[in-house]
Amino acid sequence: MPEERSHKTTTNRIATKFGTTPQAEGPDVKTSRVTVEVETPATIPEAIGQLRGYRGPVYIAGTNQEAVKKALDATANTTVGVMDNQGNIVKRSTRK
Secondary structure, rough: OHHHHHHHHHHHHHHHHHOOOOOOOOOOOOOOEEEEEEOOOOHHHHHHHOOOOOOEEEEEEEHHHHHHHHHHHHHHOOOEEEEOOOEEEEOOOOOO
């Protein structure tokens, strides 16, 4: 239950930061400029696959520091970027 609440809180915070609302289907946050998938430490491994096929910058946002660290490890040598739970970029996406 706490992971679900932290996921929802992080999703809402990042959506607000980008001036949009969370999506029910597909990535958690999608704008014309960025696509963000919010993940807990347990769900990081599936995040890269969920972001396949999206154009433009794509990010995994970790719900806590552990998730951010796992996301950084998982995205090494990929075009996928990483954000913290505040929507701050920790690793910039190189996807265009």
